[in-house]
Amino acid sequence: MRIVVLAGGIGGARFLRGLRQAAPDADITVIGNTGDDIHLFGLKVCPDLDTVMYTLGGGINEEQGWGRADETFHLKEELAAYGVGPEWFGLGDRDFATHIVRTQMITAGFPLSAVTEALCDRWKPGVRLLPMTDDRVETHVAVELGGERKVVHFQEYWVRLRASVPAEAVVPVGAEQAKPAPGVLEALAEADVILFPPSNPVVSVGTILAVPGIREAIADAGVPVVGLSPIVGDAPVRGMADKVLAAVGVESTATAVAEHYGSGLLDGWLVDTVDTDSVTRVKAAGILCRAVPLMMTDLDATAQMAREALTLAEEVRQA
Amino acid sequence: MRIVVLAGGIGGARFLRGLRQAAPDADITVIGNTGDDIHLFGLKVCPDLDTVMYTLGGGINEEQGWGRADETFHLKEELAAYGVGPEWFGLGDRDFATHIVRTQMITAGFPLSAVTEALCDRWKPGVRLLPMTDDRVETHVAVELGGERKVVHFQEYWVRLRASVPAEAVVPVGAEQAKPAPGVLEALAEADVILFPPSNPVVSVGTILAVPGIREAIADAGVPVVGLSPIVGDAPVRGMADKVLAAVGVESTATAVAEHYGSGLLDGWLVDTVDTDSVTRVKAAGILCRAVPLMMTDLDATAQMAREALTLAEEVRQA
Numbered sequence: 001m002r003i004v005v006l007a008g009g010i011g012g013a014r015f016l017r018g019l020r021q022a023a024p025d026a027d028i029t030v031i032g033n034t035g036d037d038i039h040l041f042g043l044k045v046c047p048d049l050d051t052v053m054y055t056l057g058g059g060i061n062e063e064q065g066w067g068r069a070d071e072t073f074h075l076k077e078e079l080a081a082y083g084v085g086p087e088w089f090g091l092g093d094r095d096f097a098t099h100i101v102r103t104q105m106i107t108a109g110f111p112l113s114a115v116t117e118a119l120c121d122r123w124k125p126g127v128r129l130l131p132m133t134d135d136r137v138e139t140h141v142a143v144e145l146g147g148e149r150k151v152v153h154f155q156e157y158w159v160r161l162r163a164s165v166p167a168e169a170v171v172p173v174g175a176e177q178a179k180p181a182p183g184v185l186e187a188l189a190e191a192d193v194i195l196f197p198p199s200n201p202v203v204s205v206g207t208i209l210a211v212p213g214i215r216e217a218i219a220d221a222g223v224p225v226v227g228l229s230p231i232v233g234d235a236p237v238r239g240m241a242d243k244v245l246a247a248v249g250v251e252s253t254a255t256a257v258a259e260h261y262g263s264g265l266l267d268g269w270l271v272d273t274v275d276t277d278s279v280t281r282v283k284a285a286g287i288l289c290r291a292v293p294l295m296m297t298d299l300d301a302t303a304q305m306a307r308e309a310l311t312l313a314e315e316v317r318q319a
Numbered sequence: 320m321r322i323v324v325l326a327g328g329i330g331g332a333r334f335l336r337g338l339r340q341a342a343p344d345a346d347i348t349v350i351g352n353t354g355d356d357i358h359l360f361g362l363k364v365c366p367d368l369d370t371v372m373y374t375l376g377g378g379i380n381e382e383q384g385w386g387r388a389d390e391t392f393h394l395k396e397e398l399a400a401y402g403v404g405p406e407w408f409g410l411g412d413r414d415f416a417t418h419i420v421r422t423q424m425i426t427a428g429f430p431l432s433a434v435t436e437a438l439c440d441r442w443k444p445g446v447r448l449l450p451m452t453d454d455r456v457e458t459h460v461a462v463e464l465g466g467e468r469k470v471v472h473f474q475e476y477w478v479r480l481r482a483s484v485p486a487e488a489v490v491p492v493g494a495e496q497a498k499p500a501p502g503v504l505e506a507l508a509e510a511d512v513i514l515f516p517p518s519n520p521v522v523s524v525g526t527i528l529a530v531p532g533i534r535e536a537i538a539d540a541g542v543p544v545v546g547l548s549p550i551v552g553d554a555p556v557r558g559m560a561d562k563v564l565a566a567v568g569v570e571s572t573a574t575a576v577a578e579h580y581g582s583g584l585l586d587g588w589l590v591d592t593v594d595t596d597s598v599t600r601v602k603a604a605g606i607l608c609r610a611v612p613l614m615m616t617d618l619d620a621t622a623q624m625a626r627e628a629l630t631l632a633e634e635v636r637q638a
Contacts, residue, residue: 042423072393078416082441084423093412097397104361104403122401 001026003310004191005127008033008204009048010065011230011238011296013055015197018302020056020126023310028127029187031214033199034112035132035139035172035207038155040089041079043099044106047155048204049116049131050098057123059094065238068094088160113181130187132208135178139203141244142169154203163240167247170202175210180217188217193313196227196266198237198294201257202244209265219265224313226268227261228305229254232294233274258282258289268312270294270305288316320345322629323510324446327352327523328367329384330549330557330615332374334516337621339375339445342629347446348506350533352518353431354451354458354491354526357474359408360398362418363425366474367523368435368450369417376442378413384557387413407479432500449506451527454497458522460563461488473522482559486566489521494529499536507536512632515546515585517556517613520576521563528584538584543635545587545628546580548573551613552593577601577608587631589613589624607635 003026005016016030033048047066054060054068061067071092080087098119105115111134120129139154143165157163199205209215218225230241231254242252250260254271255278263286271278272294282289290312296302322345324335335349352367366385373379373387380386390411399406417438424434430453439448458473462484476482518524528534537544549560550573561571569579573590574597582605590597591613601608609631615621
């Protein structure tokens, strides 16, 4: 079975670990969000790709969900001593190596997809990890700060401001001109099932869908497209998805997110058991829906979620 | 009093610490060797400039004489896990910050001299540290390895091969086209005394002198030029100066090094008390000479060496 997953960072990475356990023989291709990539200290940092790679490769800091296990922050301390920032982005000494290797390869002329493959040679994530595009896309967020409208990089909004002010607009700058990375459209065309993990619908899955050709390839694939709600009981399971959902005019409910994707894209939707009453409304929007536990409390619970998604996909296929 | 010192790495840096104590009110300008600079992992590394900066700024690893105190090597471990080398060059996590800041500034268009000044803003070495040039100069060493003649970067010869094979030639590649960095010729023209610390006469002081204009500016300055022998009792005090002296046809003796600099450049020369019998021969070469203890065992001993050098300079002036 060939499964394609559109993934953001922590939520996507943890779901993938469950999927790998649920479908050990499946051929899994991950299309990773690169809209939150950022250039720091002259280095290209790809937080979402790295979170997937570290999580599946066994190098993740399990507690925080991003960054490396057994990490130190001496380099960052020294940069601060030189007065070189930003200080709000937590790059550890081990993590820096990934960005140095990546930057060196990109400077040498390799596209991000080739670099990602090379990095995965070490981590052996057990999935094929593709960036959504080799082109530069940067999600920017318009906010009101101190009475002034400002546009900040997504990481500045998310990490520095901790989404403490409302996002007035979220724009994946460069997405319109971006081309899907090599392998992305092919993987979608050959997929048996396409999954949207409980990743952020706006700045993760939404950014991937903003690359011209990807949304169309999903719709044209003619296979079940099943998603898992990142909203449980009207609040994000993790992260601050509600802050950016408001910017695109979508309520923070499992139903509203399904309607946002729409029946033109989505065939099946899993909501949490606390949102059982939304099943009828999602179905009314033309999307198969079922309520199952959606808290990724441990690997077994997550694998069960993945199994439920694959089961729903089978139902879609037979419907 | 304005003192200009031509410095390499460890020997030069330790001497400077003594000089600063011996002449606390002096205005000290250091012309640092950049011939051992190397590009590693896409970063510009300046080992000699950094050794001077860290030593005078209180950040040096005292025992090894280079690199940072309280250092960790997690980034390097990770690079090795990615299969990215070289592994033989020991960059620590704290040290990496210096190279990242430097590379970022150079990429932004700043010359090395401006970058060095910016880095010294943090370290406050108590001297004005100038690179010998803003242009790229790289010392290469010709060796016979496995029956073949090869040319390797100086750091590969020094650190990886540990000077275990004879150097057949030492070439400061790019030196002929290099221009002295801003401030270098001015400092020499305004100096009251010029000192050669017990740095390597070939790959440290020799490389600085290979930048067109510097040797002439020293000769034309019309002030005492006094050096301290890095050779004590026919062997280098530290390092492997004998290996590269052979490549330029110079014996590893205090006398031979003085003769190599020559009376056209050098006015005074300090040899160690174990080399008292060389005093007469050095004087015969037209260079004032005195035997004093030259082991930099601690700061006081080093300060005493600096005082002896300044005293000899005074004798030169009155001769």
